[in-house]
Amino acid sequence: MALLPxxxxxxxxxxxRWSLATERERWAERMSSSIDDxxxxxxxxxxxxxxxxxxxxxxxxxxxxxxxxxxxxxxxSFVMVSFAVELWRQPYPPDTLGTKxxxxxxxxx
Amino acid sequence: MARYPKPAPGSWTEHYPELGTGTVSYEDSxxxxxxxxxxxxxxxxxxxxxxxxxxxxxxxxxxxxxxAAANTSIIVVRDGDDVRAFHNxxxxxxxxxxxxxxxxxxxxxxxxxxxxxxxxxxxxxxxACVFAQQEGEFFNLDKADYGLVxxxxxxxxxxxxxxxxxxxxxxxxxxxxxxxxxVEEYPFGQMTDRYAFRVECxxxxxxxxxxFMEFYHAPVVHVGQHPSQLRAAITQMGYExxxxxxxxxxxxxxxxxxxHRVWDMPPENVKPADIATRSGLFGPWDKxxxxxxxxxxxxxKIDPWGLSSFQFxxxxxxxxxxxxxxxxxxxxxxxxxxxxxxxxxxxxxxxSASERVGREMAAVSFKEYSLQDANTxxxxxxxxxxxxxxxxxxxxxxxxxxxFHRATADWVHTYERELARG
Numbered sequence: 001m002a003l004l005p006x007x008x009x010x011x012x013x014x015x016x017r018w019s020l021a022t023e024r025e026r027w028a029e030r031m032s033s034s035i036d037d038x039x040x041x042x043x044x045x046x047x048x049x050x051x052x053x054x055x056x057x058x059x060x061x062x063x064x065x066x067x068x069x070x071x072x073x074x075x076x077s078f079v080m081v082s083f084a085v086e087l088w089r090q091p092y093p094p095d096t097l098g099t100k101x102x103x104x105x106x107x108x109x
Numbered sequence: 110m111a112r113y114p115k116p117a118p119g120s121w122t123e124h125y126p127e128l129g130t131g132t133v134s135y136e137d138s139x140x141x142x143x144x145x146x147x148x149x150x151x152x153x154x155x156x157x158x159x160x161x162x163x164x165x166x167x168x169x170x171x172x173x174x175x176x177a178a179a180n181t182s183i184i185v186v187r188d189g190d191d192v193r194a195f196h197n198x199x200x201x202x203x204x205x206x207x208x209x210x211x212x213x214x215x216x217x218x219x220x221x222x223x224x225x226x227x228x229x230x231x232x233x234x235x236x237a238c239v240f241a242q243q244e245g246e247f248f249n250l251d252k253a254d255y256g257l258v259x260x261x262x263x264x265x266x267x268x269x270x271x272x273x274x275x276x277x278x279x280x281x282x283x284x285x286x287x288x289x290x291x292v293e294e295y296p297f298g299q300m301t302d303r304y305a306f307r308v309e310c311x312x313x314x315x316x317x318x319x320x321f322m323e324f325y326h327a328p329v330v331h332v333g334q335h336p337s338q339l340r341a342a343i344t345q346m347g348y349e350x351x352x353x354x355x356x357x358x359x360x361x362x363x364x365x366x367x368x369h370r371v372w373d374m375p376p377e378n379v380k381p382a383d384i385a386t387r388s389g390l391f392g393p394w395d396k397x398x399x400x401x402x403x404x405x406x407x408x409x410k411i412d413p414w415g416l417s418s419f420q421f422x423x424x425x426x427x428x429x430x431x432x433x434x435x436x437x438x439x440x441x442x443x444x445x446x447x448x449x450x451x452x453x454x455x456x457x458x459x460x461s462a463s464e465r466v467g468r469e470m471a472a473v474s475f476k477e478y479s480l481q482d483a484n485t486x487x488x489x490x491x492x493x494x495x496x497x498x499x500x501x502x503x504x505x506x507x508x509x510x511x512x513f514h515r516a517t518a519d520w521v522h523t524y525e526r527e528l529a530r531g
Contacts, residue, residue, distance in 0.1 A: 023472075049385040056462030064462070072462055079470050082382030083477050087333055094333065096480040098311075098487050103476065105305040107459065107468075 003070045005055060011048060011074060014041055018077040019070040023103040026080040031091050035084060042085040045078045061109065069109045113351040113365075120505045121353040128511050132500040137514060138313035139494045143521070144445035150524030151423050151517060152178035156263070156270040156277070156284045158425040158439065159185060162192060163267065163301055164217065169234060172217035173197055173207050177443045178314075179273050182208075182215075183260050184223065188234040194262035194271045195236050199225040200255040206232070223257075232257050266293045288356035289419055291405020295429060299399075302459055304472040306452040310483050312490035314424060314442035315517060317450060320482050321438050322360060322420055322509035324348045330485055331478050334390050339378055352409025353508050358422035358516035360509040366413030366431050386470040390478070391415070393467035397433030397457050420509060422516055433457070434468075436475065446490055452479060 003015040018041060020026045030038065045052075056064065056072045064072065084091050116124035123130065137143050159174045171186035182197035184207050199206045204227040209216040222239060223232045231240035236257035244250060261272040263281040270281050282290060310317060320326060328348050332340045352363040369391040371379055383389035406429055407414045418428045426438040434456040441449045454472050459465040492498075503511050 046381060046385060053386075053463045053466055056466075059462070061459060061462060061465065068462075072465070075466055076469050079382060079386060079466070079473050082380065083473065086336075086380050086382060093477055093480055096484045099308060099480055099483040101306055101308045101476050101480050101483065103304060103472070104307050105303065106472070107302045107304070107465070109465075 003067065004074070005067045005071060007055060008048065008052060008071060011044065011052075011071075014044060015070055015074060018081075019073040020077060021073060021108075023076075023080070023106055026077050027103075029077070030080050030084055033081075033084075033091060035089055035091070038081045038084050038091075042078065042081055045074065049075060049078060064109060072109055112349050115505070121508045122503075122505050122511065125355050125508070125512070128508065128515060132502050133511065133514060134499055135316070135493050135501065135514075136499065137518065138316045138490070139446065139496070141445040144313075144442065146521045146524065147442075147517060148178050148180070150521040152176070152442075153273040154278070154524070155423050155520070156272045156279075156281050157423070158268050158270050158421060159183070159194075160269050161267050161297070162187075162264060162269060163298065165192065167219070169219045169221055170217075171207070171220060171223075173215050175213070175215055176441065178441065181273070183271060184257070185262070185269055185271075186220075186234050192262060192264055192269055193234070193236065194260040194269075195232075195257035196260060198258065199227065199230055200238060200257065201225065201228055201230045201241070204228075206257070230255075265290075266295065267298045285421070286356045286359060288354060288361060288405075288408065289359055289421060291403070291408060292419060292427060292429065293405070294403040295406060295435070296399050297435070297455070300435065300455040300457055302456045302468060304454040304468070304475070306450075306476065306479065308450045308452075308479070308483055309443075309447065310450055310487060311447055312486040313446050313493075314440045314448040315514060316489050316493065317448055317483075317486045318420075318424065318426075318438075318440045318513065319507075319510045320486055321426060321440075322362065322418075322513060323507045324350065324362070324364065325504065325506040326482075326485075330481050331390075333481075334474070334478060336378055336380060348506060350506060351411045354408060355509075355512050358512070358519070360420040360422075360512055361408065362418045362420075362509055363407065363409045363411050364415040364418075365411060366415035369415045369431065370413075383470070386466050387463075388467035388470035388474075390474045392430055392432045392434055392471040392474075393456075393464070394432070395464075395467065396431070399433050399457075420513070422513070423520075434471070446494065450479075450483065 004012050052071050052075055056068050118124050122128050165187040168187055173184050175182045183194050184197045185194045197206050204225055206223055206225055229242040233239050238252040238255040261277055263270055325348050328344045332344050350362050351365050354361040372394050387394040414431050416430050420426050424440045429435045436454045439451040454475055456468055
């Protein structure tokens with residue numbers, strides 16, 4: 001069963017790994033990924049982001065079908081990964097390994 | 110080279126002559142003895158922000174807050190229109206009254222009464238003891254004498270403040286003063302989309318706060334947040350604020366909106382993900398309409414206005430952004446060289462997925478730069494604790510840092526004088 005709406009089937013192979021419900025999971029995935037992996041994910045998603053956001057916008061936030069929620073979570077992962085790819089060229093911001101900064105609550109989805 | 114006019118004496122610092130312009134010591138940030146004085150003089154006497162009324166919207170909703178600097182935990186509970194605070198301690202054998210799974214962690218929930226996990230004593234939302242297990246076994250026990258110990262509690266603009274003094278020297282509003290009262294009409298209560306962060310850090314609470322009172326560090330520590338081709342120019346340009354203001358121990362710094370107008374920049378100078386999400390380091394590009402704001406939000410009348418960062422002495426800050434959102438910082442010491450930092454990003458409830466995506470970008474940016482701050486401040490603490498240097502210069506963009514250390518020392522010295530008088 002596909003995780004994403006059929007319009008975004010080319011992103012389907014990425015969804016299992018990157019459609020993650022919470023920032024905590026997305027951050028952990030970023031920290032444990034190589035920059036090459038994240039670059040590949042970023043390159044696949046960025047041409048689709050505009051259409052993907054527009055697709056999610058068709059639904060009220062509290063009535064989104066599951067596949068649209070998965071797509072939104074994939075966009076959140078794109079946001080998370082963009083910092084590593086566009087700025088740091090490594091998973092974490094340079095000179096920040098001494099600190100853990102936990103997001104303890106967030107609006108869902 | 111000043112880009113913005115300074116007050117008549119020539120600098121913001123000299124505009125407040127009590128500050129002086131000399132070098133300063135950070136002995137106050139490395140001394141365990143000084144920290145013990147701060148606990149008594151400040152954290153047990155000043156009004157402390159502990160949360161928002163939206164966290165406890167209905168009767169019986171409560172949260173606990175552990176305040177190591179005051180050596181206590183409190184229960185903050187809604188009872189009708191009232192918000193009350195009590196020390197979180199059972200009157201029978203001193204057990205911490207409300208906790209879940211971990212005695213040393215905070216919790217929240219809904220209750221009709223608070224029941225002690227140890228011997229089952231129960232307390233009403235007004236703190237009254239309403240049940241003592243096997244009451245007849247006690248000796249002349251009058252439950253009326255065994256209510257929860259109340260903590261002074263008051264609400265300003267939906268922010269809940271407590272004060273551990275037996276009798277606070279000032280009401281909350283007197284303590285806040287006119288500059289901070291100026292934010293009262295901001296629609297904080299409508300802005301319920303909340304991203305909350307927490308970090309335990311190895312630095313003194315003031316050393317950590319210092320970095321959130323000045324933007325002089327921003328073009329250095331945070332320059333990497335910008336596309337690489339801009340970095341050298343951003344660092345070279347440095348940072349100047351168009352407006353600083355002090356009101357006693359409290360402070361304000363305003364930034365200019367021109368810095369924030371990313372969408373006016375050539376696209377090659379903007380991160381592609383920012384363009385894709387219409388958001389970034391300075392928050393979502395599309396402004397949330399909050400209606401007209403009261404003048405107190407931008408007391409320096411800076412135009413274009415970007416951000417007002419209101420520093421609530423001793424350990425809280427509200428940053429109100431032109432784009433229609435706000436965030437808070439809070440610095441809770443846990444020892445002379447450790448603290449818990451709490452950060453929140455608040456917006457109007459998102460109406461669409463695209464709004465949520467913009468806020469996600471803003472919230473991730475907040476984490477990226479706060480990580481840079483937090484880690485740097487551990488390094489600052491290490492440097493200070495070496496004791497090699499005891500006097501440090503501060504520039505005019507660091508005027509709030511200068512005032513903050515002066516104010517904490519004032520509070521400690523006032524306390525010591527009162528103690529000496531007996």
